[in-house]
Structures are given as C-alpha cells and as structure tokens.
Amino acid sequence: MSGLFLAKGGPVIPSFGKPDPCIKHQHWFCTSWVQKHWGDILQPALIQHIELSLLAVGIGFGIAFVMALIGFRFRVLDAPLGAFGDFLYALPSLSLFVILLPITGLTWTTIEIPLVAYTLFILYRNTISGLKAVPAEVLESARGMGLTRMQTFLRVELRLAVPTIIAGLRIATVSTISIGTIAAFLVADGLGKPIFDALEAPDIFKTELVAASALVVGLALVADGLLLLLQRALTPWGRIR
Amino acid sequence: MIASVFINAFRFIPDHASLLFHKGVGTVELAFAALGLAVALALPLGLWLGHKHRGLFLALALSNFGRALPSIVLIGFAILIFRFSLFGDCLVALVVIAIPPILTNSFFAVDGVDPDVVEAARGMGMKEAQILVRIELPLGLPLIVAGLRIAAVFVIATATIAGIVGGGGLGDIIANTPAYGDAGVLGASYCVAALALVTAGALSLLQRAAFRRMSPTT
Numbered sequence: 001m002s003g004l005f006l007a008k009g010g011p012v013i014p015s016f017g018k019p020d021p022c023i024k025h026q027h028w029f030c031t032s033w034v035q036k037h038w039g040d041i042l043q044p045a046l047i048q049h050i051e052l053s054l055l056a057v058g059i060g061f062g063i064a065f066v067m068a069l070i071g072f073r074f075r076v077l078d079a080p081l082g083a084f085g086d087f088l089y090a091l092p093s094l095s096l097f098v099i100l101l102p103i104t105g106l107t108w109t110t111i112e113i114p115l116v117a118y119t120l121f122i123l124y125r126n127t128i129s130g131l132k133a134v135p136a137e138v139l140e141s142a143r144g145m146g147l148t149r150m151q152t153f154l155r156v157e158l159r160l161a162v163p164t165i166i167a168g169l170r171i172a173t174v175s176t177i178s179i180g181t182i183a184a185f186l187v188a189d190g191l192g193k194p195i196f197d198a199l200e201a202p203d204i205f206k207t208e209l210v211a212a213s214a215l216v217v218g219l220a221l222v223a224d225g226l227l228l229l230l231q232r233a234l235t236p237w238g239r240i241r
Numbered sequence: 242m243i244a245s246v247f248i249n250a251f252r253f254i255p256d257h258a259s260l261l262f263h264k265g266v267g268t269v270e271l272a273f274a275a276l277g278l279a280v281a282l283a284l285p286l287g288l289w290l291g292h293k294h295r296g297l298f299l300a301l302a303l304s305n306f307g308r309a310l311p312s313i314v315l316i317g318f319a320i321l322i323f324r325f326s327l328f329g330d331c332l333v334a335l336v337v338i339a340i341p342p343i344l345t346n347s348f349f350a351v352d353g354v355d356p357d358v359v360e361a362a363r364g365m366g367m368k369e370a371q372i373l374v375r376i377e378l379p380l381g382l383p384l385i386v387a388g389l390r391i392a393a394v395f396v397i398a399t400a401t402i403a404g405i406v407g408g409g410g411l412g413d414i415i416a417n418t419p420a421y422g423d424a425g426v427l428g429a430s431y432c433v434a435a436l437a438l439v440t441a442g443a444l445s446l447l448q449r450a451a452f453r454r455m456s457p458t459t
Contacts, residue, residue: 090441092398094405095430098415102246102423174308181311185405185416192313199317199406206321213314220309 023207030207041194041208046215049190053177053223056112060119060172067120068127081124089121093182101186111183111190118179119172126168130161163238166231170224177220191216250427257425261411261432268410268436271328272400275335276393282336283344284385291351291381292373300348307341312399316406331403338399339392346388350381383452390444397437411436 022030034042067085071078096114104110134157142152184192191212198208232238254261290296312334319334320327354377362376378385404412414421414429421429 086441086445087438090394090437092394092401092433092437094398094401094412094415095433098426098430099434102243102427171308174305178309178311181313182402192311195311195313195317196405199313204317204321209314209317209321213311213318216311216314217309224305224309 026203026206028206029210033207034211037208042211042215045189045191045194045212046219049177049180049192049216049219052108052111052115052183052190053173053180053219055108056115056176056180057119057169057173059112060116060176061123061169063116064120064123064127067124068131071124071128072131078128082128085121085124088117091117093118093179094185097183097186106187108187108189111180111187115176115180115183119176122171122175123165123168126164126171127161130164130168131157133164134160159235162234163231166227166234170227173223173227174220177216177223181216191219246423247427249424250431253424253428254431257428261414261429264409264411264414264429265432265436268397268400268404268412268433271331271335271403271408271410272393272396275332275396275400276339276389278332278336279339279343279392279396280389283340284347287344287347288351288373288378291348292369292377294352296348297352300345304341304345307338312338312395312402313405316399316403316408320406327403327406327408331400331406331408334403335396335399339396342388342391342395343385344388346391347381347385350384350388351377353384354380380455382455383448386444386448386451390441390448393440393444394437397433397440401433 020030020032023033064085067081071081091114093114096117097110100110100113104113138156138160139152142156147155180190181192181195184190184196188196194208194212195216198205198212201208287300290300315334315337316331319330319337323330323333325333351373358376358380359372362372367375400408400410401412401415404410404414405416407413411429411433415426415433418426
C-alpha cells in the first residue's frame with residue numbers, strides 16, 4: 001500500500017516538519033506558538049476586542065449620560081431609570097446574545113447591544129449620584145456669584161461629578177472587556193475567539209488559552225489605568241488634597 | 242418571519258417542560274451551591290475586615306481583578322487545574338466569581354457604619370462580636386444584600402456559560418443547536434433570563450425591605 005503514496009522522489013505526503021516538543025507535550029505556555037501566531041491570531045483579535053469594547057462603552061456612556069440628565073432634571077424618573085438599568089444588568093449575557101441572534105444576525109450589532117446594555121447600569125448610577133452629590137452650599141455660592149442654572153450645571157455640578165463618572169467608566173470598561181469574550185460564542189470576533197478555540201481543542205490548548213486570557217486581563221488593566229490618568233488630568237484640584 | 246422564530250421558541254417551553262425543568266434544576270443546583278459556598282467563605286471575612294477597618298486594598302484589588310477576568314477563562318482554568326468532575330470544576334469557578342462582590346460589599350457595608358453608633362454601642366458595654374452582629378450587620382444589611390444580588394446575577398449567567406464546555410444545565414441546550422434547534426436554544430435562553438430576573442427581583446425586594454427597616458426616619 002505504501003507504494004501508492006511514494007512517488008519517485010520520495011513521499012508525496014507533505015512534511016509538516018518536526019512537531020514542536022513544547023506543543024506536543026501540552027506545556028502551559030509555548031513562546032514559539034505565540035511568536036508564530038501573534039500576527040494571524042492574537043493581534044487581529046486584540047485589535048477587534050479594543051474596537052468592540054470602545055464602541056460599546058462609547059455608545060453606553062452616551063445613552064447613560066442622557067438618561068442621567070433626564071433623571072437629574074426630572075427626579076421622579078430617577079428610580080424607574082435606575083430600575084431599568086438593574087433589569088438589563090440581570091439578563092445573562094449568553095442568553096441575551098442568543099435571543100438577539102434571529103433579529104440582528106451574526107453581526108457586531110448582536111455583540112454591541114448586550115455590551116451597551118450592561119454598561120448602562122453602572123454608568124447611569126454613577127453619573128447621577130455624582131451630579132446629586134454636589135453640596136447645597138456649593139450650589140448656593142454658584143448662584144450667589146450670578147451663575148445661571150445652565151452655567152451652574154456645566155461649570156460646577158458636571159465638573160465636581162467627574163471623579164464619580166470616571167469611576168463608573170472604569171468599572172464599565174473593565175466589565176465590557178471581560179464580557180466581550182462571551183460574544184465570540186456566536187460572532188467569532190475579538191479575544192473570545194482564541195479562547196473558545198483553545199477550549200474546543202482536544203484536551204484544551206493551554207498556550208492559546210493562557211495567551212488570549214493574559215491579553216484580555218492586560219487590556220482591562222491598561223484601559224483602567226488610562227481612565228485613571230484621564231481623571232487626574234480632568235480634576236487638577238484633586239491632587240492638592 | 243422573525244416573529245415566528247420567537248413564537249416557536251415560546252411553544253418549545255410547554256412542549257418540552259420536563260426537559261427544561263430537568264436542565265433548569267441542574268443550573269439552579271450549580272448556581273446556588275456556588276452562591277452558598279461563596280457566602281460561607283466571603284461574608285464572614287468581609288464582615289470581619291470591615292469591622293477592623295482593615296484590608297481595603299484587598300477588597301478593592303479583588304473586586305477589580307474579579308471584574309477583569311472573563312468567566313469563560315475561569316471555567317477553562319478550573320477544568321485544567323482541578324480536574325475533579327465537570328460539575329466540581331465549574332463549581333469552583335463559580336465560587337471564585339461570586340466571592341468578589343460579596344466580600345467587597347460586606348466589607349464596605351460594615352466599614353461604612355457610622356463610627357459614633359459603634360462607639361455608643363461600645364460605651365454601652367457591648368462586646369466586639371455583639372457590635373458586629375447586632376449593630377454593624379443590620380445597619381450594613383442593604384449593601385450586603387446588594388452584593389449578594391450582583392453575585393447571584395453573575396453566577397446564574399456563568400452557570401449557563403458552563404454549559405458550553407459541557408457543564409450541564411440549561412447552557413447544554415443553548416450550546417447544542419443541532420440537537421434542540423433554534424426554538425430550543427431560544428426557549429432555553431428565555432428560561433435562563435427568567436431565572437436570573439426572578440432571582441435578582443427577589444433579592445431586590447429583600448434589599449429594599451432591609452433598607453426600609455434600617456433607615457433612621459421610620
């Protein structure tokens with residue numbers, strides 16, 4: 001039989017070279033694999049993950065900010081809007097992705113709607129409580145200085161709320177980066193893809209799991225640090241304390 | 242056309258009630274066992290650290306790290322490291338997921354109790370353990386229950402995700418379109434969402450009741 005597969009010059013079966021001993025023995029982390037697949041697996045997934053997280057937090061912040069303005073202006077709506085955020089937050093991510101699939105298909109819309117929904121809970125809460133926490137004396141002196149209602153909001157209330165708003169953004173960003181991996185169960189994009197691929201491989205492909213997880217956690221920590229720097233830059237008075 | 246997909250999924254629920262109930266019990270068992278274990282581990286530690294006003298860094302670091310680590314990654318590592326059984330591995334992962342919100346909230350609940358109240362209790366001759374159980378625990382209850390609610394939501398969501406790797410429960414149906422069809426996958430998703438909403442709603446009511454009882458105006 002083997003003669004069938006042997007041409008004159010030697011075997012026709014392509015040679016894959018020697019298997020990497022590290023991969024063959026299922027070590028926890030093989031640098032060679034990461035070097036080889038950084039360009040075609042890890043880096044594209046990382047960039048997609050950054051894009052889909054930025055998009056979700058950006059849209060979520062826009063919606064939550066408008067919600068907070070409404071809740072702040074019309075206080076009766078504060079509790080219902082907060083409860084709406086609670087409701088969305090309680091929906092399990094996997095089932096939300098699955099329920100959206102027939103409507104929005106295998107597109108980024110299916111990823112973004114749940115991710116945006118989850119940011120609303122924390123972003124709404126933090127934005128409105130930051131606005132409400134401005135002391136009455138501060139508002140009184142703003143009025144005493146002759147500021148209009150709009151000026152008071154823009155120059156006093158909004159600025160004093162910045163640390164609380166950014167604290168909310170930090171939590172929302174880190175959670176979005178983390179939950180974004182689940183989306184890859186349906187739409188194979190972002191860092192969730194290498195994670196699911198690794199888990200579906202026979203006996204779990206450890207290197208890919210470790211590398212992709214490290215990128216997720218690293219990305220979350222970097223984003224968190226950048227937002228902290230943004231907060232420092234926006235609230236120069238905070239450094240005096 | 243799209244509507245029929247959703248209607249079929251609703252029909253799936255009564256048509257396969259016993260299957261869904263059986264799988265649902267699996268999810269509930271896994272989720273609540275994890276929640277119970279996490280409460281047993283994290284609540285006393287959080288209360289004690291809060292009482293001593295120590296471990297702020299631990300509470301913050303743990304909650305940050307817990308948020309950053311994706312649940313699917315935790316399950317993967319639990320399967321690789323422990324290799325008990327799939328149920329056992331998923332249970333460990335779920336406990337790890339549930340600990341941060343419970344620990345952090347119970348820490349801040351007790352840490353934030355008005356020091357004057359604690360001082361007054363001490364002046365009345367209460368022992369430290371009595372202060373913790375009779376003063377700080379009831380006053381911090383709303384925040385503690387809030388942490389429990391977040392943990393419950395996380396754990397139910399993650400118990401479903403455990404189904405993807407074969408951990409059983411309703412996630413089994415969601416991960417298996419060839420066997421259960423689109424209607425089954427959607428129907429099971431409805432059930433998971435309903436389970437999470439009912440649990441979160443019940444804990445919200447409990448939180449509100451605790452808050453009403455503990456607010457000084459009444």
